[in-house]
Amino acid sequence: MVFRIPQKVSLALPDLANLRVVGVSTIAVIITLLGVRHLGGLEPLELAAYDQFVRLRPLETEPDPRILVVAITEQDLEIQNRWPISDQVLAQVLRRLQAAEPAVIGLDLYRNLPVEPGHQQLVEQLQQPNLIAIQNIDIRAGTPPPPDVSPERIGFNDIPLDPDDVVRRNLYLAENESGVLFSFSMLLALGYLEPRGIELEASSDNPDIPQLGAAVLSPITEDAGGYQNADVGGFQILLNYRSPDQVARQVSLTDVLAGTVDPSWVEDKIVIIGSTAPSLKDLFTTPFSPALEKNAKIPGVLMQAQMVSQFLDAATGERPLFWFWSEQVEILWIIGWIAIGGILGRVTYHPLALIIGVTGSLGVLSSVCFYLLTQGGWVPFAAPAFGFGLTVAIFVTHRSYEAHQQQRIVMKLLGQNTSPEVAQALWQGRDRLLKSGKLPGIRLTATMFFADIKDFSTISEKMTPEALLEWLNEILGVVTREVLQRQGIVNKFTGDGVMVAFGVPMSRLHRTEVAEDAKAAVDCALAISDRLESMNRDWRRRGLPVIQMRIGIFTGPVVVGSLGGKDRLEYGVIGDSVNIASRLESCEKQRQPTPCRILIGQQTLDQLQGEFEVESWGPLALKGKQQTVNVYRVLARTTVSE
Structure with a gap:
C-alpha cells in the first residue's frame, strides 16, 4: 500500500545523539575489554592463538647436530629389568661416552642416593669436569643434588608450566636458600659455548640482564605477549621450539652399552642422558601436542634438549629470542582494532559487505600476528580480535535498533497516511488492533491487478542506479495515479512491478459492486496502456529506454487483514485469486502483440457486461495450477454506435 511520511517527522536519530552513542559504546568496550x-x-584465548601460530610457522627440519640424546627406552628397561638403572650400568655408559670425548655430558637422572651395585664406579665418573647433574630448585619438596658433584656442575631441571599445563617458557636462572642456581640446560649450553669464546655476561645496555653471545636474555614480564599475571619468578624466556619432536639425534642406552654408537656423534657434542620411556611418566605437553597423533607429549630429556638448542642458536644468532611490545603499545594496538570494528560496524550496511569486511579484517589481524611471530614477536591476537568483533556486533545491533524504531514510527503513521479506504478500515477496527495488535481477516470478492515491465533486467544493466531509480519512479508514479483515480489500492511494489487490489478493504460482495471493481481494473489497465505510448515517445526523445508492460487481472474471493505481529504489521491480501492474477501477468511471455498486454480471466470477463472488446487465447495452463484457466486479451472499450 502507498503512504507518505510527513516532512515534520524525522526517522533518523540526531547526529549528535549518534556520535554520543558511538563514543560511549566504544569507550565501554575499551574499558570492559582491557579490564x-x-x-x-x-589469557587462555591468547595462549591458544599462540599455540596455533607456533604450529603453523616454519620450523627447523633437521635435528640439532650439536646434541645427542641417550634415551632410556621401554626396551632398555626390559633389558635391565629394573628401575632406577644401577650405578654400575650408568657408570659404564658414562665411561664409554667419555671415551669419545664429548664437549659436555648432562645426566638428566636424579642420583642423590646410591643404586648398588657399582656406586663407587659411578662416583668416579661423576667427578669428570664436563659432567652436569640435576636437582630441584626447592630441595625440601623435591630432589637434592648428587652429593659427589661440585655445586658449579649442578643445574635445576624444573620446567615452568602454564595454567593449562603446557610448556611455553624456559626458566634459566632461579634462587633458593643456597643461592643463585643455573638451569640444567643453561649449564650444558655454557659447557659447549665457553670453549668457543662465548660466555654468560652482563648486558652492555643493562648490567642486571644476562647476555649470552648475540642474545640478550631479557626476562619476560607477567604481561608479556598474551600473558597476564603469569608466574615469572626467576629469569625466564619464551621457549622457541626447534621442532615438534625431532630436536636432536637419539640413541638408546643399549646402543651405548653395545658400542654401536658412531664416535663422531659424541665427539665435541652435548650428550644428554635421560628417560623417554612412557611408563616413567616424565612427559610434558607442548604447543604441538594437539596436532600430534602419536607421542603428543615430549619426554623431559627432549624438553631439556629443546632448551639447550635454543640457547645455542640464540647465542650464535641463528634463531633470535622472542620479543614483546610494551604494555602501552599493546593497549594502543587493541584500541586501534576496536576503532576499526566501530568504523566497519557503523558504515557497512549490506550483510554481505559486512561479512566480507569482518572476515577480511580478522584475516589481516591474524596475518599480521602470524608474520610477527615468524619474526620473533608475540603480540596479542585474541584481545584485539574479541574487541573488534564485539564492537562490530554492538554497532550493528544499535543500527538494527534504530531501524526498528523507525519502523515503529512508520507503522504508527500508517493509519494517517495510506489511502482513505485503508485508513477507514483501520479506524473501524481500532479496538481490536489496540487489543490484539492485528486486524482479523475479512473475506470478500476483489479484482486483483498485477503489472510488470518486460525485460526489466536487461534495461537496468544499461542504466546507472540513480537514473534507473528516477526513471522507474516516473513509471510507477503514473501507474499509481491511474490506480488511485479508480479507487484501487496499491498493495505493494515489486521492484519493477506493482500489485493492486480493487474492492478492498471494505466488504465487496454484492454483484454490482464486484462488477464495478472489475470494470475499474480493466479501465485502469487501458489507461496505463494509453499513457505508456505517450511516455515511450517522450523517453525516446530524451534518450531513455522504451518499454513494454504486461498486466494480469483476475476477479475472485480473497482474504484481507494484517499480516505479522505487534512489532511488524503489513496489510495483506491473500487467496488463490491473487496467485491467478500474478500468473496471468507472467504467462505466455513470448506473446506481446502490443506495448501493453492486458490479460484477464473468465471470472473477470463475466463482470464486464460486454463493455470491453477482448480476444480469446483459449484455456491455458498457468504455472502452479492443475486446472486450465480461460484467458482473454483486452483490446479496447466497446464502441457505442449512435
Missing part, C-alpha cells in the same frame, strides 16, 4: 584482559580472562 577483563588485565584480570586474565583472555
Whole structure:
C-alpha cells in the first residue's frame, strides 16, 4: 500500500545523539575489554592463538647436530629389568661416552642416593669436569643434588608450566636458600659455548640482564605477549621450539652399552642422558601436542634438549629470542582494532559487505600476528580480535535498533497516511488492533491487478542506479495515479512491478459492486496502456529506454487483514485469486502483440457486461495450477454506435 511520511517527522536519530552513542559504546568496550584482559580472562584465548601460530610457522627440519640424546627406552628397561638403572650400568655408559670425548655430558637422572651395585664406579665418573647433574630448585619438596658433584656442575631441571599445563617458557636462572642456581640446560649450553669464546655476561645496555653471545636474555614480564599475571619468578624466556619432536639425534642406552654408537656423534657434542620411556611418566605437553597423533607429549630429556638448542642458536644468532611490545603499545594496538570494528560496524550496511569486511579484517589481524611471530614477536591476537568483533556486533545491533524504531514510527503513521479506504478500515477496527495488535481477516470478492515491465533486467544493466531509480519512479508514479483515480489500492511494489487490489478493504460482495471493481481494473489497465505510448515517445526523445508492460487481472474471493505481529504489521491480501492474477501477468511471455498486454480471466470477463472488446487465447495452463484457466486479451472499450 502507498503512504507518505510527513516532512515534520524525522526517522533518523540526531547526529549528535549518534556520535554520543558511538563514543560511549566504544569507550565501554575499551574499558570492559582491557579490564577483563588485565584480570586474565583472555589469557587462555591468547595462549591458544599462540599455540596455533607456533604450529603453523616454519620450523627447523633437521635435528640439532650439536646434541645427542641417550634415551632410556621401554626396551632398555626390559633389558635391565629394573628401575632406577644401577650405578654400575650408568657408570659404564658414562665411561664409554667419555671415551669419545664429548664437549659436555648432562645426566638428566636424579642420583642423590646410591643404586648398588657399582656406586663407587659411578662416583668416579661423576667427578669428570664436563659432567652436569640435576636437582630441584626447592630441595625440601623435591630432589637434592648428587652429593659427589661440585655445586658449579649442578643445574635445576624444573620446567615452568602454564595454567593449562603446557610448556611455553624456559626458566634459566632461579634462587633458593643456597643461592643463585643455573638451569640444567643453561649449564650444558655454557659447557659447549665457553670453549668457543662465548660466555654468560652482563648486558652492555643493562648490567642486571644476562647476555649470552648475540642474545640478550631479557626476562619476560607477567604481561608479556598474551600473558597476564603469569608466574615469572626467576629469569625466564619464551621457549622457541626447534621442532615438534625431532630436536636432536637419539640413541638408546643399549646402543651405548653395545658400542654401536658412531664416535663422531659424541665427539665435541652435548650428550644428554635421560628417560623417554612412557611408563616413567616424565612427559610434558607442548604447543604441538594437539596436532600430534602419536607421542603428543615430549619426554623431559627432549624438553631439556629443546632448551639447550635454543640457547645455542640464540647465542650464535641463528634463531633470535622472542620479543614483546610494551604494555602501552599493546593497549594502543587493541584500541586501534576496536576503532576499526566501530568504523566497519557503523558504515557497512549490506550483510554481505559486512561479512566480507569482518572476515577480511580478522584475516589481516591474524596475518599480521602470524608474520610477527615468524619474526620473533608475540603480540596479542585474541584481545584485539574479541574487541573488534564485539564492537562490530554492538554497532550493528544499535543500527538494527534504530531501524526498528523507525519502523515503529512508520507503522504508527500508517493509519494517517495510506489511502482513505485503508485508513477507514483501520479506524473501524481500532479496538481490536489496540487489543490484539492485528486486524482479523475479512473475506470478500476483489479484482486483483498485477503489472510488470518486460525485460526489466536487461534495461537496468544499461542504466546507472540513480537514473534507473528516477526513471522507474516516473513509471510507477503514473501507474499509481491511474490506480488511485479508480479507487484501487496499491498493495505493494515489486521492484519493477506493482500489485493492486480493487474492492478492498471494505466488504465487496454484492454483484454490482464486484462488477464495478472489475470494470475499474480493466479501465485502469487501458489507461496505463494509453499513457505508456505517450511516455515511450517522450523517453525516446530524451534518450531513455522504451518499454513494454504486461498486466494480469483476475476477479475472485480473497482474504484481507494484517499480516505479522505487534512489532511488524503489513496489510495483506491473500487467496488463490491473487496467485491467478500474478500468473496471468507472467504467462505466455513470448506473446506481446502490443506495448501493453492486458490479460484477464473468465471470472473477470463475466463482470464486464460486454463493455470491453477482448480476444480469446483459449484455456491455458498457468504455472502452479492443475486446472486450465480461460484467458482473454483486452483490446479496447466497446464502441457505442449512435
